[in-house]
Amino acid sequence: MSKQRVLVVGNGMVGHKFIDNLVQDPQSEHFDIITFSEEPRLAYDRVQLSSYFSGATAADLALTDEGYYNDNGVNFVLNDKVVELNTQANYVVTASGRKESYDKLVLATGSFPFVPPIPGNDQEHCLVYRTIEDLEAITTSASQSKVGVVVGGGLLGLEAANALKAAGLETHVVEFAPRLMAVQLDEGGGSLLRRKIEDLGVTVHTEKATSEIVPGETCRYRMNFADGSHLETDMILFSAGIRPQDELARQFDLEIGERGGIVVNDNCQTNVENIYAIGECALWSGRIYGLVAPGYTMAKVAASHITGGSETFQGADMSTKLKLLGVDVASIGDAHGNTPGAQSYTYNDEIEQVYKRLIVSEDGKKVLGAVLVGDVDAYGNLLQLMLNDMDLPDNPAGLILPAGDGAASVGLGVDALPDTAQICSCYDVTKGQIKEAVANGCVDMGGIKGSTKASTGCGGCAALTKQVLDAELANLGYEVKNDLCEHFAYSRKELADIVRVKQIKTFDELLDSHGHGLGCEICKPTVGSILASFWNDYVLKDEHIGLQDTNDIFLGNMQKDGTYSVVPRVAGGEITPEKLIVLGEVAKEFDLYTKVTGGQRIDLFGAQLHELPLIWKKLVDAGFETGHAYGKSVRTVKSCVGSTWCRYGVNDSVGFAINLEDRYKGLRSPHKLKFAVSGCTRECAEAQCKDVGVIATENGWNLYVCGNGGMRPRHADLFATDLDDETLIKYVDRFLMFYIRTADRLQRTSVWLENLEGGLDYLKEVVINDKLGLGEELEAEMVANIGNYQCEWQTTIENPEKLKRFKHFVNSDETDGSLAYVAERGQRRPATREERIQSVELVD
Amino acid sequence: MSQWKTICSESDLTPNTGLCALLDGEQVAVFYCGKTRALYAVSNYDPIGDAYVLSRGIMGSLSDVPVVASPLYKQHFNLQTGECLEEPEHMLKTYPVRLEAGEVQLQAA
Structure with missing residues (x-):
């Protein structure tokens, strides 16, 4: 059977979603897919566009990449707009003259920003807000402006206002309607939103119709309004709604709605059977859906129809919840109470600036809609009640009253959901x-x-x-329940609080007061780690030694045959030739298998217990200290060479990496911690896959948190931008101590963040804005920890009592006779079980 | 008649940790519980990890049974019977152990 050729016009969020659905379909092998985009890049996240102004890059916004398309056999053509369509002969022609035939055509051309027909709207600093190229133009214009105006007080307009404000401009929003977000909010919600936004320093002008844009007196332009007033500004962003991009369909005879939009049926087919339209360009049942979720549903429906499935589009809920300029706003269903007989409950707290209105049916039994501003916690429950047509609980007002007024119990039992x-x-x-x-x-x-x-x-x-x-x-x-183990009916976080608040210094003390039994290999190292995080005592003290994993007791990493590996600290990956030679000499003397680690250090394998102190004596004498490779602790700070040598570096990444590693080295934590510092945006140190990643910018450092490689890789999230050294260290102090206080046992920062209620925004509130008032306390704890740092190996080799442990037998100087090695690539490795049985070519 | 052999003195013991002794060519892991003052002795060989490492495991209790967890793959062994809790087909050899006049002694076979 020959393959069907599916041609997708437009590679925005919805077009990409369609392709993704099709390549994931079991039938995907029957289709050849080709997509055209007039933009210079593959699909990216337009919903998160404003994050571009808080430091996200085009790469951060990308939803896919060329590799994914190549791997799945998807052909793509960028920078080439489809300009001609022949529905009889089934082909399209692009602006560059390329002709492509199709069996199925999918139009995912999206929308374009509506610019009101105001004289003077086409000047240099009059811009729109939709693509990454638009953002680049806005950035350029903003750098030459002091005052900016956004025309349009809807959802996108407020996003755009946020961008101007972030760029440091005096920001104004001009809206034609009497209130902000007139589509989604009622009067009460709109006016509270206005008050909150004005408190943030954005001036809002409602009921203003712009009649012309003329040269200004104090600024670049002057906007004259129909009511005779005016406003001076250096730049203008139009965000007055969107219009479906239906030009291609319109020119080549597809059915178009009266006010635009390509008419589609429940299968998302146009009036021509083998042509589909999805997303913001499609008009279904007289409606354009300007949100991404319905677009995704259409993408799914079209893909299903093409592969012979039965899904249909049945309209979509336009409820929405978002944060605009830091203000939580949500709108559900019939927010204006337009349904005949609709009644409402309203809660309006002017002190705390919270507005909630719940619209219910005539009989008072069902949710029709809601408006929430300032506190949107009820969104999920209310939305589910409406979408599933569920009966309201007995006291519906409780759904929007603040918790603690006896109303908290009026929640939606999720069990009731279908x-x-x-x-x-x-x-x-x-x-x-x-x-x-x-x-x-x-x-x-x-x-x-x-x-x-x-x-x-x-x-x-x-x-x-x-x-x-x-x-x-x-x-x-x-x-x-989050009990750590059978010995403690507490989570790790609770135990950390107990240890900290009650100043508990030993495991036995904690077990006596809060646990039972003898402990185990789960609670002992966990409590050992908590004690070390807060008090940073020498881990081999008699009262702590039984808590440690063998790695911590012998200050090395146990390998499969019971020997250990040795990893001295090489801060930032910088090492002198002299020290490198010492490592080589030690490795040679003790015949240690030698390998370079991923953390820019040297790992020496195969040391037996009695050899460890001898090895470390030589290393410490040569100026090395322990690398804590054995601990659940701060491991390394990887770095690229940075501005001292690199032609592209903009800051001294090696120097800063060494400072960071010296500050945090050995810090015991719920899991291992890895850092990296890159000297420029090329990111050679791969900082974005680390728990703490730092990337140099022209203006300081960008800080990323909670990434990791490993089994489930996760890119770090951008946390703060353009920081100076002191601020960055302050944030990292707070971040690490907050993690240490609250994470579960063996929970990496990535999983911790994913489970943290409120997520990244909450973490920023705590660390940057000090929402919990803990900032100084967390910093003080870090300083105390750093003050108690010691090189555990140095302390150990100076203590004859502790050195007694470093022999295999308590009653003999013999060594473990079971160890056996074979030579491989010029070094030794442990013999396998079979090799030992056959005792083939073992080395001494 | 088997005899008791001294392997170290009481002062060599660190509460809640293990140590390894050589007894007639066999490796024996000896554990000392600080809370109950009990001594346990089992083979130092971890049959699952295939290495002589058990004396370096963490000791504790599970449902009041004293155990050591292998430092390699964390299986638990009953210190009284030698049985592996997760894979009972593995059974460690156990050895009589006692504290006699300040000396730790194992009974040779």
Whole structure:
């Protein structure tokens, strides 16, 4: 059977989603896919566009890459707009003259920003806000401006205002309607939003119709309004709504709606059977859907129809929840109460600046809609009540009253939701799918996110997903408790609090007061780590030694045959030739297998217990100190060579990496911690896959947190930009201590963040804005820890009592006679079991 | 008649840790519980990890059974019977051990 040729016009979020659906389909081998984009890059996340102004790059926003398309046999042509369509002969022609035939054509051309027909709207600093190229133009213009105006007070307009404000401009929003976000919010919600935004320093002008843009007196331009007033500004951003990009369809005879949009049926087909339209260019049942989630649903429907599936588009809910200029805003269903007979409950707290309105049906039994400003915690519950047409609880007002007024119990029991209820609209994940994931062994948010993708898009459903997870765990008989082990009925976080607040200094003290039994290999190292994090005592003291894993007791990493590896610290990966020679000489003398690590250090393998002190004596004498490669602790700070040598470096990454490593070296933590510092945006140190990543910019350092490689790689999140050395260290102090205080046992920072309620935003609040008032305390704890640092190897080799442990037998100077090695590539390695049995060519 | 052999003195013991002794060519892991003052002795060989390492495991209790966890792959061994809790087909040899006049003694076979 010959392959069908599917041609996708437009590679935006929805066009990409369609391709993704098609290549993931079991039938994908029957299709050849080619996509055209007029933009110079593959699909990126337009929803997160404003993050570009807080430091995200085009790469951060990318939804896919060329590798993915190549791997899946998807052909793509960038920078080439489709300009001609022949629906009889089934081909298209591009601006560059390229002609391509198709069996199925998918139009995912999206929309374009509507610019009101105001005289003077086409001047140099009059811009729009939709593509990355637009953002680049805005950045350039903003750098030459002091005052900026956004025309349009809707959702996108406020996003754009945020961008101007972030660029340091005096920012104004001009809206034609009497209130902000007139589509989504009622009067009460709109006016509170206005007040909050004005408190942030953005001036809002409502009921203003711009009549012309003329040269200004104090600024570049003057906007004259219909009511006779005017406003001076250096730049203008138009964000007055979108219009479907239906030009191609319109010119070549597809059916177009009266006010634009390509008419489609429930299969997302146009009036020509083998042509589909999806996303913001499509008009379904007289409606354009200007949100990404319905576009994704259309993408799924079209892909399903092409592969012979039966999914249909049945409209989409336009409820939305977002943060605009830091203000939480949500709108659900019939937010204006337009349904005949609709009644409402309103909660308006002018002190705390919270507005909530719940619109219910005439009989008072169902949710029709809601408006939430300032506190959107109720969003998930209310949305589910509406979408699933569920009966309201007895006291509906309790759904929007603040907790603590006896109303907190009026929640939505997630058990009441049907399995078909959609929990995550970004990835279309249902309650049933989450239940299935739990049944298959996912027991925490990290697992759910990894297997279902739920709450990895906008994150709006995180709280609800967690509720479904917990309820399902309870249903399956998991007791949802975080007890560390049978000896302590506390989580690691609770134990850390107890140790810190009650100033507990030993495991026995803690076991006597808060545990029972003798302890085990789970609680002992965990408590040992907590004690070390807060008090940083010598880990081999008699009262601590029994808590440590063998790696910590012998200050090396146990290998498969019971010998250890030795990793001295090489801060920042910088090492003198003299020290490198010492490492080589030691390795040679003790016949240690030698390998360079991923953390820019040298690992020496195969040391027996009695050899460890001899080896370390030589290393310490040569100026080395322990590398803590054996501990759940700060390991390395990797660096690229930076501005001292590199032609491209903009800052001294090696020097800063060494400072960071010296500051945090050996810090005991819930899991290992890795850092990296890159000297420029080329990122040769791969800082974005580290727990703490630092990248030099022209203006300081960008800080990334919570990345890791390993089994489940995760890119670090951009945390703060353009920091000076002191501020960066302050943030890292706080970040690390907050992690140490609150993480679970063996929880990497990445999983910790994914399970942290409120996520990255909350973490920023705590660390940057000091929301919990803990900042100084966390810093003081870090300083105390650093003050108690010691090189454990130096302390050990100076202590004859401690050195007694470093022999294999307490009653003999013999060594472990079972060890056997074979030569390989000029070094030795442990013999396998078979090799030992056959005793082939063993080396001494 | 088997005899007791001194392997070290009481002062060589560190509470809640193990040590390894050589007894007639066999490697024996000896553990000392600080809380109960009990001594245990089992083979130092970890049959799952295939290495002589058990004296370097963390000791503790599971449901009141005194155990050592292998430092290689963390299986638990009952210090009284030698049985592996996770894979009971593995059974460590156990040795009589006692504290006699300030000396730690193992009974040779």
